[in-house]
Amino acid sequence: MITIAVPNKGRLHRPTLKLLEKAGMGVEEEPGRRLRVGTSDPDVDVMFARAADIPRLVEEGAADMGVTGHDMVLESGSDVVELVDLGFGRARMVLAVPEESDVEKPTDLEGAVVATEFPNVTKEYFEGLGIEVDVVEVSGATELMPRIGVADAIVDLSSTGTTLEVNRLRVVDELFETTARLIASEEPSDEVEERVVLSIEGVVNARGKKIVMMNVPKDVLDEVREVLPGVTGPTVSEILDREDFVDVYAVVDESDVAEVIRKAKELGAEGILVLPIERMIP
Numbered sequence: 001m002i003t004i005a006v007p008n009k010g011r012l013h014r015p016t017l018k019l020l021e022k023a024g025m026g027v028e029e030e031p032g033r034r035l036r037v038g039t040s041d042p043d044v045d046v047m048f049a050r051a052a053d054i055p056r057l058v059e060e061g062a063a064d065m066g067v068t069g070h071d072m073v074l075e076s077g078s079d080v081v082e083l084v085d086l087g088f089g090r091a092r093m094v095l096a097v098p099e100e101s102d103v104e105k106p107t108d109l110e111g112a113v114v115a116t117e118f119p120n121v122t123k124e125y126f127e128g129l130g131i132e133v134d135v136v137e138v139s140g141a142t143e144l145m146p147r148i149g150v151a152d153a154i155v156d157l158s159s160t161g162t163t164l165e166v167n168r169l170r171v172v173d174e175l176f177e178t179t180a181r182l183i184a185s186e187e188p189s190d191e192v193e194e195r196v197v198l199s200i201e202g203v204v205n206a207r208g209k210k211i212v213m214m215n216v217p218k219d220v221l222d223e224v225r226e227v228l229p230g231v232t233g234p235t236v237s238e239i240l241d242r243e244d245f246v247d248v249y250a251v252v253d254e255s256d257v258a259e260v261i262r263k264a265k266e267l268g269a270e271g272i273l274v275l276p277i278e279r280m281i282p
Contacts, residue, residue, distance in 0.1 A: 001043055002192050003036070003098070004177050005063035008048035011159075012180050013090040016067045020046070022278065023199040043192045055080050058183055064193065071157060071178040075118045082181040084201055089180040091159045093121065096169040098146045103153065106173050109133055115151035117144055122155040125175050143167040202279030210257055213249035214269040215239060224248055229265040245270070250275065 006016045025039040036047050047063050054068040055078035097103045116122045119137040145151040175254050188194045216224045228234045234250035
């Protein structure tokens with residue numbers, strides 16, 4: 001039995017539960033007030049915790065694995081391994097100032113006050129630049145701090161930039177980009193852990209992919225290969241009772257499916273099918 005710690009709320013909560021369900025580890029019930037629930041995999045259960053606490057829980061062995069943001073891993077300073085980039089929860093950690101500020105670059109903030117929910121990340125960033133600032137830790141509404149006179153600048157996460165725009169803030173620098181990660185205290189060491197990682201990787205790899213299948217005239221097969229390259233090239237097989245056609249299929253990016261179908265039809269392809277992919281294991 002292994003335990004995976006997942007965020008109990010926030011922007012990573014629902015996407016994490018959806019990922020686990022697709023990977024065959026769907027939770028059996030909503031957590032409610034329970035901190036631990038079983039999953040559809042009898043060897044895996046889920047622990048609900050604050051995203052900020054998950055790196056420490058994994059480091060100390062309270063959970064075998066966890067899902068949290070790369071930003072939380074960096075802020076915690078925990079000694080954990082990021083096993084899989086899960087691709088969701090994408091955001092930028094940015095340094096921002098009021099629109100009317102005369103600050104144009106980070107070095108212009110020497111001696112300034114910077115508000116943030118990520119004091120460790122912020123201090124390390126400015127220390128790396130050799131700039132002395134006064135870092136003020138806040139627990140929320142970071143973007144309001146310059147407007148109420150608490151700070152000259154902020155370091156905060158930005159997903160779309162809308163919140164910064166609404167609060168009349170502009171980005172001076174980007175510290176890093178963050179996404180949700182599957183973490184552990186070390187690389188997988190037993191069969192269950194390896195299976196969990198493989199299942200989750202399979203779901204992540206399949207995201208945004210489709211299988212396109214079609215019957216193609218043999219005399220245009222080379223042209224179809226150019227249209228339908230796939231991950232490692234299309235797979236071709238014979239069709240019973242149709243000597244002039246072959247069956248061709250390949251994995252295609254979802255965004256390219258319509259154009260692939262159009263070109264294939266022009267080459268005489270028939271019986272085109274587009275199928276979903278649940279998991280894709282390299």
